[in-house]
Amino acid sequence: MGGAEKWARVSPGHLAAGIPCPMTVGELCVACGICCRGAFFRYALLSDEEVGRLHALGIPTATRRNGQKAIRLGCAALRGTACTLYEVRPRVCHAYFCQLAFRLRDGLVTPEAARQIVAETQAVLAQLEAELPPRAEGDPPSAVERAYQYGLSSGPALLRRAEALFREHYLGPGQP
Numbered sequence: 001m002g003g004a005e006k007w008a009r010v011s012p013g014h015l016a017a018g019i020p021c022p023m024t025v026g027e028l029c030v031a032c033g034i035c036c037r038g039a040f041f042r043y044a045l046l047s048d049e050e051v052g053r054l055h056a057l058g059i060p061t062a063t064r065r066n067g068q069k070a071i072r073l074g075c076a077a078l079r080g081t082a083c084t085l086y087e088v089r090p091r092v093c094h095a096y097f098c099q100l101a102f103r104l105r106d107g108l109v110t111p112e113a114a115r116q117i118v119a120e121t122q123a124v125l126a127q128l129e130a131e132l133p134p135r136a137e138g139d140p141p142s143a144v145e146r147a148y149q150y151g152l153s154s155g156p157a158l159l160r161r162a163e164a165l166f167r168e169h170y171l172g173p174g175q176p
Ligand code: SF4
Pocket: 001, 002, 035, 036, 044, 071, 075, 076, 077, 078, 082, 083, 084, 085, 086, 089, 090, 093
């Protein structure tokens, strides 16, 4: 997901240190995509205008029980780790920063450390997916959701490891 300032090349932290940021948050996000996979949230909320725009682009949307229109995560616009609609992604995607993205933007984590955290999380998610049965009709698109639904053949330890990574690195204060 991510905000417009993700493309800013200079972050406050790096600016204070007098050095250009060697990696933008946008660059991290297109190599990550973990939030778009539905690791933390089930839905990305949409306006009616965005629903029409996404449908025109062939991206399905959902309606929540309260009537709110949304993208059901994992998002169909994600290819690999990157959003295929990045330049025209919905407002909520544009505005969203996970804690890791904020920390990179503010120079509180190095690009190398951020990449390692993402790589570790992606590896845990890949292990988790490998333990799940093939996705059946009606299953949620998110592997994390399916892991809660079906459990994992190795037991809950891997899911707990994923949760710990989410809490430690992505879900900051005020986030679920
Ligand atoms: S539209 Fe793009 S940024 Fe938004 S959830 Fe889908 S893949 Fe992620």
